[in-house]
Amino acid sequence: MTAAQATWAIAALATFGVIVRPWRLPEAIWAVTGALALVVFGLLSWSDALAGVLKGTDVYLFLTGMMLLAELARQEGLFDWLAAFAVAHARGSPQRLFLLVYAVGTVVTVLLSNDATAVVLTPAVYAATRAAGAAPLPYLYACVFIANAASFALPISNPANLVIFGSRMPHLAAWLAQFGLPTVAAILATYLMLRLAQRRALARETIAREVARRELTRGGRHTAYGILVTAAVLLACSALDVRLGLPTFICGAVTAAVILAANREGVGPLVRHVAWGVLPLVAGLFVLVEGLVRTGVIAALARLLAAGVAGAPTGTAWLAGIAVALACNLMNNLPVGLIAGSVVSADQVPAAVTGAALIGVDLGPNLSVTGSLATILWLVALRREGQDVGPWQFLAVGAVVTPPALLLTLAALLLFG
Numbered sequence: 001m002t003a004a005q006a007t008w009a010i011a012a013l014a015t016f017g018v019i020v021r022p023w024r025l026p027e028a029i030w031a032v033t034g035a036l037a038l039v040v041f042g043l044l045s046w047s048d049a050l051a052g053v054l055k056g057t058d059v060y061l062f063l064t065g066m067m068l069l070a071e072l073a074r075q076e077g078l079f080d081w082l083a084a085f086a087v088a089h090a091r092g093s094p095q096r097l098f099l100l101v102y103a104v105g106t107v108v109t110v111l112l113s114n115d116a117t118a119v120v121l122t123p124a125v126y127a128a129t130r131a132a133g134a135a136p137l138p139y140l141y142a143c144v145f146i147a148n149a150a151s152f153a154l155p156i157s158n159p160a161n162l163v164i165f166g167s168r169m170p171h172l173a174a175w176l177a178q179f180g181l182p183t184v185a186a187i188l189a190t191y192l193m194l195r196l197a198q199r200r201a202l203a204r205e206t207i208a209r210e211v212a213r214r215e216l217t218r219g220g221r222h223t224a225y226g227i228l229v230t231a232a233v234l235l236a237c238s239a240l241d242v243r244l245g246l247p248t249f250i251c252g253a254v255t256a257a258v259i260l261a262a263n264r265e266g267v268g269p270l271v272r273h274v275a276w277g278v279l280p281l282v283a284g285l286f287v288l289v290e291g292l293v294r295t296g297v298i299a300a301l302a303r304l305l306a307a308g309v310a311g312a313p314t315g316t317a318w319l320a321g322i323a324v325a326l327a328c329n330l331m332n333n334l335p336v337g338l339i340a341g342s343v344v345s346a347d348q349v350p351a352a353v354t355g356a357a358l359i360g361v362d363l364g365p366n367l368s369v370t371g372s373l374a375t376i377l378w379l380v381a382l383r384r385e386g387q388d389v390g391p392w393q394f395l396a397v398g399a400v401v402t403p404p405a406l407l408l409t410l411a412a413l414l415l416f417g
Helices: 003-020 027-040 046-054 057-075 078-090 094-112 114-131 137-149 159-168 172-197 199-203 218-239 245-263 268-272 278-293 297-311 313-331 333-343 351-367 373-384 391-416
Strands: none
Touching: 003 027, 003 278, 003 313, 027 046, 027 278, 046 278, 057 078, 057 114, 057 159, 057 218, 057 245, 057 268, 057 278, 078 094, 078 114, 078 218, 094 114, 094 137, 094 172, 094 199, 094 218, 114 137, 114 373, 137 172, 137 199, 137 351, 137 373, 137 391, 159 333, 159 351, 172 199, 172 351, 172 391, 218 245, 278 297, 278 333, 278 373, 297 313, 297 333, 313 333, 313 351, 313 391, 333 351, 351 373, 351 391
16 A cells, blocks of 8 residues: 555545544544554654644634633523523524524624534524424524535635635625625525425424523623624624634633623633534644645646646536535545645636635535534534434435535526626
């Protein structure tokens, strides 16, 4: 077996472990084990592995800030308040509650990123459905599917957007001109297909018209303010082409410091409940990608893409979007985004091809549980609430929702964009 073959085999086994979680071990263990295996077997040097880890610094900071905000919202009762608010406005209709969850998820994803929807909104939706006496799963599906479907509305809506474009990030106005219509197509198509997939579950539901409501505490209000300020800061960073990781971390840390100081509490209870295992998972994925890059895959894909663009640019854009979408479900969209971003960075690659690749990275992961980091964060949030969704269970829904939504969104980009 050659070094390249061994690298791909280790990456495949690590990805399989992340997807299936043998012996119920956390996803991070499989990603980190795969990364260490590359180094131990001499397929990647320690310095190259460290370089791979450091490439994810902006993502680690972004996730840490978001996880701090999410835990603050949970501890300060913001989720419980949102739960009562959602149930009251659903007025006893499961379909209306489903739509309300989807609409709120759209706003959170657009303004705070898909990872924020997975981390912040999922516990609130779980609390809302439990308070209403409903089965949580259909509404939890709405959280995760909109988290990916709306994640290319703005550059800040998905950290993978930054990975794809890097220093070539379009201005905000140019972004909206290219991705505005595809975003609308993705949101509407995903909603219609998901409602179709969940129609029987929603038809069987009976939910309460009202639940006990209490005033939002001072800490809860401060957390809400912190989330709103974070959204404004991220929008400003997007317009100014500033990386999002450090501003998000600062917003989360400052919000936490203000609330803990006001409550005269220590930092221990807060940090103890944050899902820190996500960070080594992401680091392991970055190292695995670094190993794959050393096999020459970037150069080979770049040559293949250049040949396709020269012969049939529109067909190549369709193929790129679909191929990247499928690859995300085999490897996760973060490493695939790193690879795709390197491949499309050449000047001769048309904007349509880059846009199709971005849609594949952002929307394609709705097919399976391993497709995106947001989906993995969603699974982590579910497990904290005692809920679990298996890979085949998710695939059964994703196979209904994702192909039509992906094709319609690519059509909106390539035919009308």
